[in-house]
Amino acid sequence: MLNDRIFVPPIKIQGIKTKIVPIIKANVKLAAAEMWVEPFMGSGVVGFNIARKKAIFADTNPHIIEFYNQIKYRKITSYLVKAFLEKEGDELEKKDEKHYYYIRDRFNEFHDPLDFLFLNRSCFNGMVRFNKNNDFNVPYGHKPLRFAKAYVTKIVNQVRHIEILLQNNDWQFYCQPFEKTIAMAPAFSFIYCDPPYIGRHVDYYDSWSLDNELSLRDTLICSKAKFMLSTWDHNEYRSNVYIDEIWGFCNKITKEHYYHVGAKERNRNSIVEALLTNYEIDKIRDKETASGQLSICFA
Ligand SMILES: C[S@@+](CC[C@H](N)C(=O)[O-])C[C@H]1O[C@@H](n2cnc3c(N)ncnc32)[C@H](O)[C@@H]1O
Known part of the structure; x- marks a missing residue:
């Protein structure tokens, strides 16, 4: 269950951020009273490991939300x-x-x-x-x-x-689009966004367009909260042009990351991930991932 002290949740999803939780954790800026808000929870691996006392988790995939609400209300044990x-x-x-x-x-x-x-x-x-x-x-x-x-x-x-996390914390789960979730975030909250990657093939419950990415930027700007956004920076073949075009006002940390789809070497794709923030990151804190290379296996 624990991988380098990272809790891996029961529901898996493509794009799961298990291996970059340490770098996210080291670079989020959370004061004691702050609330965690995660509008694109997917597997929930990021927020479940940050484990704030108060949190809002949301996604447009109703099945993920129903699963966690049923655990919360003890219909599933x-x-x-x-x-x-x-x-x-x-x-x-x-x-x-x-x-x-x-x-x-x-x-x-x-x-x-x-x-x-x-x-x-x-x-x-x-x-x-x-x-x-x-x-x-x-x-x-x-x-x-x-x-x-x-x-x-x-x-x-x-x-x-x-079950233990839900007993000890005040967490809400909502099936709703990100605009609604970000609108619910108080100014003292920290918003972590991991939307489907713009400009890449995505295959979740919903599709993701340039309009979605622009709306996400505008909604985040309107909110008074600090935020961190996960996206892709570049791979061997191309770069994410939207980082400069849409997110140029943000600070950026990058990290190389290997995705394996299946067991074969030729299916091992490297991508540089970006974390964008609306606050200064003085020094990249990345003790847990000192090698600079991360590996994820979906097989
Ligand atoms: C990259 S995945 C999140 C992965 C998650 N961070 C993890 O580590 O497991 C993106 C998620 O966004 C959800 N999603 C897609 N469009 C959405 C929208 N408009 N509003 C809210 N969630 C959306 C998808 O259902 C998917 O679960």
């Missing part, structure tokens, strides 16, 4: 997760992909968050992707003993950790 994954894992073992597609159809009809967890932890590459009818459409990620005992225990512990 770690005990239920264990029983559910053991039962459905056994069925998967017997019926293989037939059972995966049975759960996928069931999820697309009834939207049960436990089915969402099952799919997220057994689909191809831990992707979260929906078609135009908002149906989950990621294929099965074939693997023998998909829900082996150790894997179920790992997921149950991740849910247990969330």
Whole structure:
């Protein structure tokens, strides 16, 4: 569950920021009373590790929000997760992909968050992707003993950790667009934004356009809060021109980062990530990631 003391949440998503949590954590500016506001929570890995007493987490993906609200209101518990994954894992073992597609159809009809967890932890590459009818459409990620005992225990512990965080903190989860979330942020809050990357192929619940990026900039400027925005800076082939065009007023930290999609060396893509802030960063604090290279594996 803990990777270099970073808590990895139960729901995974493409673009998960697990490996850059240390550099984000070291460079956010939070005074004691401040509230954490995360309008694009995705897996929630950033805010869950910053773990402020008060926080707002939001996303337009209703299934992520429903999952966390059901844990918060104790409709889902770690005990239920264990029983559910053991039962459905056994069925998967017997019926293989037939059972995966049975759960996928069931999820697309009834939207049960436990089915969402099952799919997220057994689909191809831990992707979260929906078609135009908002149906989950990621294929099965074939693997023998998909829900082996150790894997179920790992997921149950991740849910247990969330239960503890929710008992000890005042956290709200909303399914809504970022404009609404940023409008809810008090001036004393810290807003961390990780929108889909502009100018790159994105595949979440919603698409992301130049208008969205401009609206995000304008909404952040209107808010009185401090903010940090994650985006991409450049790769081997091109640069993110919007950093100068849209975010030229921000300060910037960059960090090289390797994405692996699958196990093959040729699928190892390097990208330089950027963190943009509306406050001065005197000195880049990056003790935990001293090598300057980060690695993420979706396989
Ligand atoms: C890059 S992912 C966030 C990843 C997250 N930081 C993590 O580490 O797991 C972007 C998220 O933004 C959400 N999203 C897309 N458009 C949105 C919008 N207009 N308002 C709010 N959330 C949106 C997507 O559903 C997705 O979960």
